[in-house]
Amino acid sequence: MHEFGAGTTNINSIHGAARNPYNRRRYAGGSSGGSAAVVAAGICPVSLGVDGGGSVRLPSALCGIVGFKGTFGRISSSGVIPINWSLGMIGIHAAKVEDALIMYAAIHGHLPTDPIVSRPPPVNLPLLKDLEHHQGENHTSRITLAKYTKWFEDCDKEVYKCCYKVLDAVQRRYGCKVIEVTVPEIEEMRLAHYITIGSECFTSFGLDYNKWGRQEAAMDVRATFALYSSFNNQEFLAAQRMRRRQMHFHMEIFKKADIIVTPTTGCTAKPITESSLKHGELNYIDGAKLVRYQIAGNFLGLPAISIPIGYDDDGMPIGLQLIGSPWAEATLLWVASAIEVLKYLVCTLFYYIFYVKI
Incomplete structure (x- = not known):
């Protein structure tokens, strides 16, 4: 994992980087990147991670697997997450949506x-x-997806083009409705989340970090904890006011739609540099792209799932994210499975045309 869970790349300069199974010269994403990498490599069908700022969905998207988190409180985190108690929860990395469902059935409560x-x-x-027997298509056709185009396209072109292809295929295959919405004050929400997670993390083990971790930690972790230690109580309380405000905005969207759809990350996995192996990754432009779409799932405690949908020109995976209303895990898993079935049908057709027919 990323050192202290305080990063998005899983480049750990103390213990080494978790490598992306699609390209060992690229990172797996963080902070639970090792858990995602072992599933993507086929070592095991499922694994667990902790999602406090996209730390399960982000590496799942970069490693080409399913990443799922439930509504805050749906899965017990007792004794596991003393770090960010109002944001973090156990999440699931899985090879398939069905595997995520099985693990979710086992650990919820x-x-x-x-x-x-x-x-x-x-x-x-x-x-x-x-869905596999086409008995669930009528149910899927009643699903309404909400998309905020300005936000949806605030990422690398290869990413949103791939996501648009999937949305178009889902509409044509199942008859799902896609509506345009606006998510106000996204940047303010991101800052409020960062203040919240930073304040909670530093309160949890900031004193221990100052005592024994500062000299040993990588430069990116030092920079992160320097920011964490600078937040005051007024900023924390203002962030919680933004949390309430954003919950209102999102619940208004859920009156019109079942799911908010976005890319999972704003870019695909980037190369691991020699300097980042020694000092930690300090590229905050790509770091911001990686967490651009995951904040609402943690800051508002909403369920969310990332599904692999394709690859960029370098063969690196791209993920699509579905965000649901509170306690709507079943709807997310159903629609994610429908997308997965659609992907399977497309791959089967491709195989038939180019390998069997020819």
Whole structure:
């Protein structure tokens, strides 16, 4: 994982970088990049990570696998996430949507030691086999997807072009409706999330870091913790006001749509440089691209899933993200499976045309 979980690349200058199975010279993404890489490499079908700022969905997208997080409180994080207690939760890396569903069915729920008690509605586990036999297409056709074009296209061209192709195919195949919406104050939400996660992380182990970690940590972690330590209580409280405001904006969108759709990341996995192996990755332009679309899932506690949908010109994976309303995990898993089935049908057709027919 990325050192202290405080980064998006998983380049750990102390213990080494988690390499991307699609290209060992590129990073796996962070902070739970090792967990994503072992699934992408075929070592195991599923693994767990901690998602506090996209740290499960981000590396899943870069490594070409499924990354899933539920609504905050749906999966117990008791004793596992003492770092960012209002943002982070256990997430799932999986080779397929069905694998993510199986793991989700196994680990959802509460433990008696959970510090935060909520009363979520009963869990709903969709029957994904219906899609394989085309019995679920009528249900999928009733799904409405919301897209904010200005935000959707705020990424590398290869990424949003690939995402548009999938949206077009989903509409043609299943009859899903895509509507245009606006998500106000996205940059303000990103800053509020950063203040929140930084304040919680520094409160959790900032004193220990200052005592024994500062001299050993990589330069990128030092820069991150320098910022974390600078936030004050007024800024933290202002961030929580923005959290409430953004929840209102998103719930208004969910009155009109079932799912908000975005790319998962603004770029694909970049090369690992010699300097980053020694000092940590300090490219904050690409870092901002990597986390551009994941913030709402953590800051607002919304369920979200990343599905692999294609590759850039260098053969690196691209992910599409679905963000749902609270407790709508079943809908996300269903639509993600529909996209996965569609991808399978396209690959089968390609194989038939170019390998069998010819």
